[in-house]
Amino acid sequence: MFIRTEDLTHIYMPGTPFAAAALQGVSLNLPRGGFAALIGPSGSGKSTLIQHLNGLLRPTGGRVIVDGRVVGADRGETLRLRRRIGLVFQLPEEQFFAETLFDEVAFAPRNLGLAPGAVAERVREAVEQVGLDYAAFKNRSPFQLSAGQKRLAAIAAVLSLRPEALILDEPAAGLDQAGQQKLFRLLKSLNAGAGLTILVVTHHLEQIAPLVDTILVLNKGRLVMSGSPAQVFSRGEELRGLGLALPPVSEIMHGLARTGCPVNPAVFSLEEARREITFWRREACGP
Template sequence: MNLPILSVENLSHTYMLGTPLEQPALFGVNMHVGKGECVAIIGHTGSGKSTLIQHFNGLQFPQSGKVVVDGIDLSQPRIDCKMLRRKVGLVFQNPEDQIFEKLVGDDIAYGPFKMGLPLKEVRERVRWAMELVGLPFDEFRDRATFALSGGQKRKVALAGVLALQPDILVLDEPTAGLDPRSRKELLARIKRLNREENLTLIFVTHNMEEVAYLADRVYVLANGRDIYNGSPREVFGNREVLRAHQIGTPETVEILHRLHDKGHPVNPGAFEVEGAAEQILSLLKPQGGDAGVVRV
């Protein structure tokens, strides 16, 4: 891994701390993300995923432990939150939480205008961000935001963050509400941004196909604790962890696990479609006896 652009050390957080309604959310979480990495955070509902990522751009500050973002220690007083939020762009799970202008173009331009950028550069950033997420500039810039579909609102929220050109992009369920075609298209655009622009990407998801497609590394959270991390191959190959914490797997992995349980010599960690296909095809090669017959 490269030198970390973001590190979390022994982070704990309790909502409504010091009141009778205290609700612990994180317990000693550790996490490190290298510059240019794509890291997925997975876990069941209530595991602390959203609370964790809210610490990355100062929506929450450490009560205990440390969060350091590109040299900025969020445990220290007098943090420059404007600078921090230019470095870390966070796209919420519900796009309505981030859209407040009447027109699409105005909403996406809001952040760059607040940065004091010239009008020409603001326009260029808005066009770039809209095209990146699949919203043609000339077609959507004057659309009313209230008239957009849920999927289109999600794209507008993402474009508004991308227009700030952050060093780290944090996504909470990035494709929720999108139809299959739009989901595939958006994931491809996000992957290209990570690979070609070296944008550090951190995303929370329940969709394991997205993890398999995008992630370099995966952190598994359960009950507010980081209980496992590794490459997608390592995580999907650890069936005990997945079962113990009710985490699903890509369909390719499930098929390979079923074959493995039946005694077939396959590697369940070969989660990518091409790798899984090679594993299955190897079982179909004639080897005598029941050659060519695979029972699952």
């Protein structure tokens, strides 16, 4: 297993009247090359969890194991880990500081002490990886890009470290439908093409479900579900109980199943829904 947590617990401000358990006994597995979505109501611990996966936060209890090594055991190791597991924060553009896209993306490789030629090569590679035209964008101010381009630039800044895994905290938040689609397609291509292991925190279930192999559901700091999208969506009532909206296709399939039409309620893509409905319409649905 590439990334693993064992009984991970995190308490903010322990030993004070403000002590809050943000994670309680979370054990999960992310295989190398996998693509997983992490969902859960607001305040369920998603952001806290992902900051443990590259050693930014230290567990109050339990442990995180990456590639067979316990995270946090060794300082030098933890610094290397931050390069191997790239973390894209929520609203990453709020942390832009450079005058040009080039300098923004070059920040991390320069910090590695690489020669200018090697830095430039990494910047070009990362900018092209996210689908931005290097020549057209390298001298532009990152502050003057569109919302979607800013997100792509922030992802390029992390990719410039050539990480093995990419973890993103609500990367599609605030983007329009087209921007969201573009972003999720990029994640799929980084996963399928470049082989990056990806974990994405998102509530855009409709777009993400057909792309990922695993969905993890957090509630009140506990991992309450984990499985393939079909497995998770078959528990639609529970998801709804957590205040999580199902993809519209899933809602319809659950609704049909509730009213006696024997369709498979775990179906969440339009294509599968069409197959289910055309099959059952002949059998049992019609009056």
